[in-house]
Structure formats: C-alpha cells, structure tokens
Amino acid sequence: MSTRIPLTAAGAERLRAELEDLTRVKRPAVIAAIAEAREHGDLKENAEYHAAREQQGFIEGRIKQLEADLSHAEIIDPGKLNPGGKVVFGATVVLADVETDEEKTYQVVGDLEADIKQNRISISSPLARAMIGKEAGDTVVLDAPGGQREFELVEVRYQA
Incomplete structure (x- = not known):
C-alpha cells in the first residue's frame, strides 16, 4: 500500500x-x-x-x-476546504508570542514543501500539531526544548 x-x-x-x-x-x-x-x-x-x-x-x-x-x-487546495475557521493543512496562520508580542506568519504544509525560511512549516512539526483544530483567539502551547512557549492564534486564512 x-x-x-x-x-x-x-x-x-x-x-x-x-x-x-x-x-x-x-x-x-x-x-x-x-x-x-x-x-x-x-x-x-x-x-x-x-x-x-x-x-x-x-x-x-x-x-x-x-x-x-x-x-x-x-x-490539497486549502481554498476549497471548509474547516470553519480552524487550523488545518494548508492554512496560513498569524501567531503572536505571548511573552514578546512578536507576530509571525506561517503556512502549514506537507513535509516535502516545508521551508522555515519561507515560513512554511510541516504538518508533522510540533508547532503545527499544536495548532491543528484551533481557531483565531485560541492559545497554542508548544513544548519546546527550553520549556513551554505560549502563542495566541491571531488569524487563520485559507488560500489556494
């Protein structure tokens, strides 16, 4: 298979x-x-x-x-999905670090196309896994090597 x-x-x-x-x-x-x-x-x-x-x-x-x-x-065309505002494969998200208020934009993509320099993170990455199913306004907690980090999910977009 x-x-x-x-x-x-x-x-x-x-x-x-x-x-x-x-x-x-x-x-x-x-x-x-x-x-x-x-x-x-x-x-x-x-x-x-x-x-x-x-x-x-x-x-x-x-x-x-x-x-x-x-x-x-x-x-998978993220523009044709109807996830109801939740983070899914292909979504573009804006995250704000709770400690520093610094905002970052990422697109959740497949493993083959992930490129952190282009702000494309793999669906299998810890950050993407922590965001899946969340909506704008939710808090995302990431277990990082330096301890837990908290982010606020500011925006979720879907584009082709």
Missing part, C-alpha cells in the same frame, strides 16, 4: 518546476560536461570527469526522488 503525500497546489508546482529544471537544464549541462571531460584523456586521474559524474549521480537521484514524490502526492 502506498502512502499519499499531502501537498499544497503551490508546493506541487514548485516541485514540478524543480523537476523541469533538472531534466531540461541541469541534466543536459552535466552530460555535456562529462563529454568535455572525456576529451581530456585519461579518466583515472581526470578530476573534472569524476566531479561531473558525481554531480550527474546527484541530479539523477533527485529526479527519481521528485518523480516518486509527485506520483504519490495528494494535492
């Missing part, structure tokens, strides 16, 4: 774009680099050749991984 991997439509599009770049740009470039390195003669001591072959291995591995992930993906 294969497991379905939840993805937002935007996350699936980012993965497809990466796959497209790898297959249409990076794969041909590394093949050309290998061909050029072969022309330099003895392959045993040809560092350019070995580096290009290693890069080719990484590219091919990533292509296979992306293809597998996309084939098992279940695209």
Whole structure:
C-alpha cells in the first residue's frame, strides 16, 4: 500500500518546476560536461570527469526522488476546504508570542514543501500539531526544548 503525500497546489508546482529544471537544464549541462571531460584523456586521474559524474549521480537521484514524490502526492487546495475557521493543512496562520508580542506568519504544509525560511512549516512539526483544530483567539502551547512557549492564534486564512 502506498502512502499519499499531502501537498499544497503551490508546493506541487514548485516541485514540478524543480523537476523541469533538472531534466531540461541541469541534466543536459552535466552530460555535456562529462563529454568535455572525456576529451581530456585519461579518466583515472581526470578530476573534472569524476566531479561531473558525481554531480550527474546527484541530479539523477533527485529526479527519481521528485518523480516518486509527485506520483504519490495528494494535492490539497486549502481554498476549497471548509474547516470553519480552524487550523488545518494548508492554512496560513498569524501567531503572536505571548511573552514578546512578536507576530509571525506561517503556512502549514506537507513535509516535502516545508521551508522555515519561507515560513512554511510541516504538518508533522510540533508547532503545527499544536495548532491543528484551533481557531483565531485560541492559545497554542508548544513544548519546546527550553520549556513551554505560549502563542495566541491571531488569524487563520485559507488560500489556494
């Protein structure tokens, strides 16, 4: 039985774009680099050749991984869900730290598309698990390594 991997439509599009770049740009470039390195003669001591072959291995591995992930993906459009104001997969939330009043905005996404630099947190992360099912105005308690942290759920939005 294969497991379905939840993805937002935007996350699936980012993965497809990466796959497209790898297959249409990076794969041909590394093949050309290998061909050029072969022309330099003895392959045993040809560092350019070995580096290009290693890069080719990484590219091919990533292509296979992306293809597998996309084939098992279940695209969930948060804009079409009707969660009644509760935090669910795909929701964008605004959290306020109770101690500092600092506000942060996060989108709850699948494991494959999580990127904290882009404020996308995984559905399986402790923070997302603490927020699931809560509504704006609720308090979210997170058990962090430094102790419990409290947040107020300021806003919940759903966008495609």
